[in-house]
Amino acid sequence: MNDQLKMSSLATVGVQNAGIAHAGGVIDESISSVITASRFVFRGEVKPYFRIWLVNWLLTILSLSLYSPWAKVRRLRYFYTHTSLAGARFDFTGHARVIFIGRLMALGVYMSANSEGFLKGSWLQWVAGLLLFIIYASIPYLLRATYRFKARNTVYRNVRFRFTGTWREAFWVYWGLGALTILSLGFLMPYTIYRHKRYQFNHLHWGQLKFSLDLSPWRVYWALIVPVLLLIGLYSVLIVAALQLNLNVDIRGRAALTEFLLPWIPWLVAMVGVVLLMYWISAAQVFRLCWSNVRLGESRFKTDLSLWCYLGIEYFNLWLIMISLGLCIPRAIIRIQRYRIQSISISWADDPALMQAVSQANLKAFAEELNDLVGIDLSL
């Protein structure tokens, strides 16, 4: 099919063809007044994506990593443009150059985080430490900048998304609640997830329409009951194990450590399994909760993602990636993305044709925003 598209030469696209497509003035496959709901469609295929993925890697290696921002844009654009709703594609318009700067900053973070040994004894270590502290302290700000960058560069029907969350709320959600979550040994996690999702959705706009998440925190707790129980189980097993071992083994030497760990390997594998399971269940449940309770204007989203199918795909993917030594990563990603995206549908509150009248929100304020310190993408 691709070949066909590729080969279709310019000559075949005459004015006659154009005239036919042109007839209505407005082209839109889906628009008719009887449609009340539309499902998201993902048209990504394994083979083309595998090639893009491979080329991205090759060029990244050949350019000594300089290509990686461009690779990221290609990857994002493949997923965005192959996702469509009501016959129209999404697209990602971010500049790789901007991501490149973000990467440089991330590299700076990494270098200063790992340089304390190298700079020991020199005054530079204080500079590096201070820099590291500032960067950690500004994580919420950077997260917000990343959301803004992502939203602004996502377009649907050539209308941009927009993220208007404040940095105050970001600091409260990510620093304040983050710290409280750690103090509560993780039991505040569902509430923090709730606030995180509320922050992401409630400040998101598409053109003039606004997203809103109608959800109570208790529903998040209820949805995450299994991961929380798993967490309690994990804690108790670890405590029992710690008491049992008495932990007075000298595990300084390398040989001693290996001997010490050998009988525990099955337990360690089981623990990794439990943690993965916790992660997958949480991801699926949060996805289900969000996409069943979010509105765009008055139109409601719905998802029919099944937890068991999701877990099955993730489990299968894990084995696929391990057995193929990573070569099947594209297949795994396409599979899970297709399942996630195609599970979502939207029921139009009004005539879906109204969507076409949606206009870009307040372009002037928008342009000013561009001059702000946005355009940070830390790949977070």
Added chain:
Amino acid sequence: MTSVLTQSAVTVRYYDGQTARAHAGILSPPDESGWVVVVVDAVQYRLNLHRARIRAAIGDTPPCLEFADDVCVELVEMSFPDWLIPADWTESRPAQVRRLWLSRIHLWEQSPRWILAGLLLTLIMVFGLLEYGVPVIARQTAYALPTHTLDDLAVSTLQQLDHETLKPSQIPLVRQTQIEQEYEYWVADTPAPHLIFRHGGAMGPNAFALPDGRIVVTDELVDLIRHDFELMAVLAHETGHVERRHALRQIIANDSIRALLIAITGNTTHVLSDVPTEFIGLTYSREFEREADDFAYQRMTERGIPLHYFSDLLSRLAQPEQHDLKATLQGYLSTHPAISERLIRFQKAPAGA
């Protein structure tokens, strides 16, 4: 206007940048200064290609032109008309290359031939980089840095070893001084590296150079030798490590590989970057052992130490562990080259040398 249009105009979807509405339109080739016209419902929109940004085609998504104020012209067909990248435009060469790339990248991405060529090129480059690039950089940098760069590391390494395995030496001071004097006379340059004597414990008979150039000798090694020249041969090998700055080179090589891996994968997880780094680092350390052997060979020939003392001791050291499978397997991953390989040169040395 019509005659030109019919030959090469293309159908497009025109977005005005204000609404979500897509308009079917016809895009005509540009005039000399890059102005194009999009006709939508008999209304003409004039746009300048010079200020357009191309969103390249990807997968089965056709390319797209972005103009100022979010005006967007989406092509309906995958192919990119040649006149969108005219050769005679007065724009810089990089800009032209960029446009060419943007119009072709999706074809290259889907062409098995290009991918295969890229794969080969990548393999060659990776091989060249690891085999020649990194070692050269490491060597140049190591010689450019002052000799005391790794003093701190050496002190902490010795402290840790003293804490875990090494014990104070039981060799009488007289014997220690004697060995030091022999070393200074037969092997070392001035100023001679310091020798440190320790009881090896779990380490057994061994001698190794610390990153700052001091050489640790275990009691077990001193007991094992049958002639002091054997010890001198080992010390010559270790002096080679010091003289050629192997510790520093190893660290620089490992760090540059790790930096490359992180830059390429964007992943700072230790497991993912450390395991390959360790593996590649091992091949370098085998290279260093060969260099140290070369140094020992040269030094012993210069100063008149019979070469067979080196191979005698080496084969005696290797004996006890040669029989089990574990040792054979370790050989593949070991930091030293295969023992037989190392022995040959010293055994074949001219008799009486």
